[in-house]
Amino acid sequence: xxxxxxxxxxxxxxxxxxxxxxxxxxDNAAPSDEPTRIDTVDPVTDAEEGAFPVTISHAxxxxxxxxxxxxxxxxxxxxxxxxxxxxxxxxxxxxxxLGGNEKxxxxxxxxxxxxxGAPAPAPITLNDDLSMPxxxxxxxxxxxxxxxxxxLAAQDYDKLSEIAPVVMYPDQAWSTxxxxxxxxxxxxxxxxxxxxxxxxxxxxxxxxxxxxxxxxVGTSVVWGWIEEGDPPGLGMYxxxxxxxxxxxxxxxxxxxxVNALENVDFEAHVAGAEARNVDADVFVCQSGGDDLxxxxxxxxxxxxxxxxxxxxxxxxxxxxxxxxxxxxxxVAIEEFLPPLNEAAAAAKQSG
Numbered sequence: 001x002x003x004x005x006x007x008x009x010x011x012x013x014x015x016x017x018x019x020x021x022x023x024x025x026x027d028n029a030a031p032s033d034e035p036t037r038i039d040t041v042d043p044v045t046d047a048e049e050g051a052f053p054v055t056i057s058h059a060x061x062x063x064x065x066x067x068x069x070x071x072x073x074x075x076x077x078x079x080x081x082x083x084x085x086x087x088x089x090x091x092x093x094x095x096x097x098l099g100g101n102e103k104x105x106x107x108x109x110x111x112x113x114x115x116x117g118a119p120a121p122a123p124i125t126l127n128d129d130l131s132m133p134x135x136x137x138x139x140x141x142x143x144x145x146x147x148x149x150x151x152l153a154a155q156d157y158d159k160l161s162e163i164a165p166v167v168m169y170p171d172q173a174w175s176t177x178x179x180x181x182x183x184x185x186x187x188x189x190x191x192x193x194x195x196x197x198x199x200x201x202x203x204x205x206x207x208x209x210x211x212x213x214x215x216x217v218g219t220s221v222v223w224g225w226i227e228e229g230d231p232p233g234l235g236m237y238x239x240x241x242x243x244x245x246x247x248x249x250x251x252x253x254x255x256x257x258v259n260a261l262e263n264v265d266f267e268a269h270v271a272g273a274e275a276r277n278v279d280a281d282v283f284v285c286q287s288g289g290d291d292l293x294x295x296x297x298x299x300x301x302x303x304x305x306x307x308x309x310x311x312x313x314x315x316x317x318x319x320x321x322x323x324x325x326x327x328x329x330x331v332a333i334e335e336f337l338p339p340l341n342e343a344a345a346a347a348k349q350s351g
Contacts, residue, residue: 037091058168059168072090079149088189099317202330220256252282276298284343
């Protein structure tokens with residue numbers, strides 16, 4: 001059985017960790033190579049009149065941006081999408097590991113970069129202790145650091161703030177929805193009206209998807225994974241997770257069992273025997289779903305019994321849903337929603 005993912009935060013860290021580093025894993029170690037400084041690329045859109053200076057409040061304080069930034073470092077896994085979607089090429093960004101392409105990126109980000117004639121950003125990787133490679137980030141000489149959807153720790157924030165203004169998540173780590181991230185990025189980059197237009201276009205695409213995939217509407221769904229054990233357990237993302245919130249935008253709902261759970265954050269865990277009570281119409285299984293019907297308790301879940309499951313054997317299928325952005329959501333609609341709608345139709349046919 002495949003090893004299940006431990007936590008949603010762990011997943012996010014894995015997806016934002018690079019295979020190639022901006023700097024050494026030990027800040028005290030001598031680097032074998034100096035970080036490559038990415039050349040500045042002129043943005044393809046202009047900052048809007050009166051956009052600067054701007055002050056943006058966030059979870060750890062506030063950031064004041066005096067003038068249009070020219071060198072933007074994207075720290076969160078969705079921030080690079082947001083910047084390039086607004087016409088600004090980041091000079092550094094996290095590498096996409098799970099579900100990424102052979103370049104350690106995504107096809108939609110690469111296409112957006114190509115559209116504005118920009119080079120690939122320098123890759124960011126966390127240190128071994130999961131802290132930020134501050135010196136390597138400083139080597140990119142940023143004048144803005146975007147971290148709207150991340151788990152940036154206070155000690156890293158303090159160090160990075162000495163380099164450039166850091167625009168962080170507004171409240172809770174790893175919980176910023178795509179609209180809020182887009183709004184923050186738009187203000188930080190001096191393109192709030194452009195951000196608003198992107199929001200409207202994305203909302204229109206979501207509305208059209210609800211029409212194109214009507215079986216999703218009103219169908220309950222749980223997105224989870226199989227946890228190792230004897231018997232195996234079930235992990236599930238809750239309504240706080242951005243994947244689940246996007247599913248709800250497509251008209252799906254959370255099952256009553258998950259909504260009733262107490263003292264949970266982004267995810268919940270239940271023993272295998274208890275999983276039979278997870279009353280979702282559809283089960284999206286992220287990992288460990290080789291033979292769901294044979295698993296005690298899990299095999300008795302209504303979605304498994306009716307065959308209304310989507311087993312994600314390829315991380316690339318779910319990648320557009322992991323950290324939704326105006327660039328990734330259209331890809332999710334095209335690639336992820338068709339199998340999801342088939343599962344929803346199977347659930348409705350089973351009655």
